[in-house]
Amino acid sequence: MADIDSESGRSTPRKRADARRNEATLLDAAASAFVASGVDAPVRDIAARAGVGVGTIYRHFPTRADLIVAVYRHQVEACAEAGPTLLADSSTPHAALAQWINLFVDFLVTKHGLAEALQSDNAAFETLHAYFLDRLVPACAQLLDAAAAAGEIRPDVTAFELLRGVGNLCIGAGEPRYDARRMVEILVAGLRQHPQGTGPR
Amino acid sequence: MADIDSESGRSTPRKRADARRNEATLLDAAASAFVASGVDAPVRDIAARAGVGVGTIYRHFPTRADLIVAVYRHQVEACAEAGPTLLADSSTPHAALAQWINLFVDFLVTKHGLAEALQSDNAAFETLHAYFLDRLVPACAQLLDAAAAAGEIRPDVTAFELLRGVGNLCIGAGEPRYDARRMVEILVAGLRQHPQGTGPR
DNA sequence: TGGCAAACGGAACGCTGTTCCGTATCGTTC
């Protein structure tokens, strides 16, 4: 853990030049392999694209999850950080929540196989799981809590559950007769609590 | 008449006794392997449980989907046939739809890995896909159409889409913090169209 | 320039699904 250099680099003696070069090359290769074959692209393919041996991949990214996280880190961060902004700018918390979920869905839907990987119980994806939850659950929870506090949605759904449900609905997006976005829209609509009798005070 | 063979058996010259015995043994073995390791249980495991060679499995069930369909056929049929009954017995079409979906979810949730397999784009599962859709889409469509005709739900969702969405939400059921049944409940709630001029928006 | 730690490459291993063919068994016919 915490051995990401290029930043503080305090006690870490800085990696060798070829190692840093290879890491960058691998990220590019992985990104293009993911686009071409999904996030399950064979390790050998990625290695070949990068012009390195498979051992080099495992040295830099011990599990596939590490590689996926590294490739998509920026986008996940952006999604997480969009939460507070949306909450501040939207007319209602529920609108902010819906917009934020749209961001998340747009991200997932364009990454072939990522939604599947996110729900996989394969041990290789544990880190992926952990990272996504770590970054996105708090963001989602903030929006969810705000909407619940405003009485707009039923209060018994956790951010974890909602993210997982949305992620699940994104599996198979891109197939002809299945519109993941609409399904998520319906799920979010189902969250609403219609004020009748016991309304927000 | 006097059709000893349980199959249609018209031009088919009836299989050898050992073949029929092995097929039954394999179904049992597969069923128990599926319970123990999910529907992805290794072919060799199933063969070992049945006490046969792997070749025998492939002769009887050319693809994994064929085996899965054979194991769960009865339950899928029961689910499909429950549709009209529920529609006749329930107070509203939407109630019938909700109950029917509950049946489907109960079925899926208790089959380790089945929901995942159903959404897999792996060619080996194409038959599985086809069978489930063939049996369940019409049943679902009947309920969906009735509810739509009654104005209870939004009319722009297809049975295919709904089934797929529900199936997706069942992925990962059984994990500690994710309640697939509740997510499906929310999705079904989101289907409702509230008769008061301005729907949820 | 010498030396060594870091990094590399890819052969090798284990676990999958899948195919293939020599062998065994069944059912029929004489």
Next chain:
DNA sequence: GAACGATACGGAACAGCGTTCCGTTTGCCA
């Protein structure tokens, strides 16, 4: 009941995957 052809069986063999491991190369610093 013996013989024979068709059917079915078993498991070795192959291919594709992830993962490990170690002999070799390379960058860095003294």
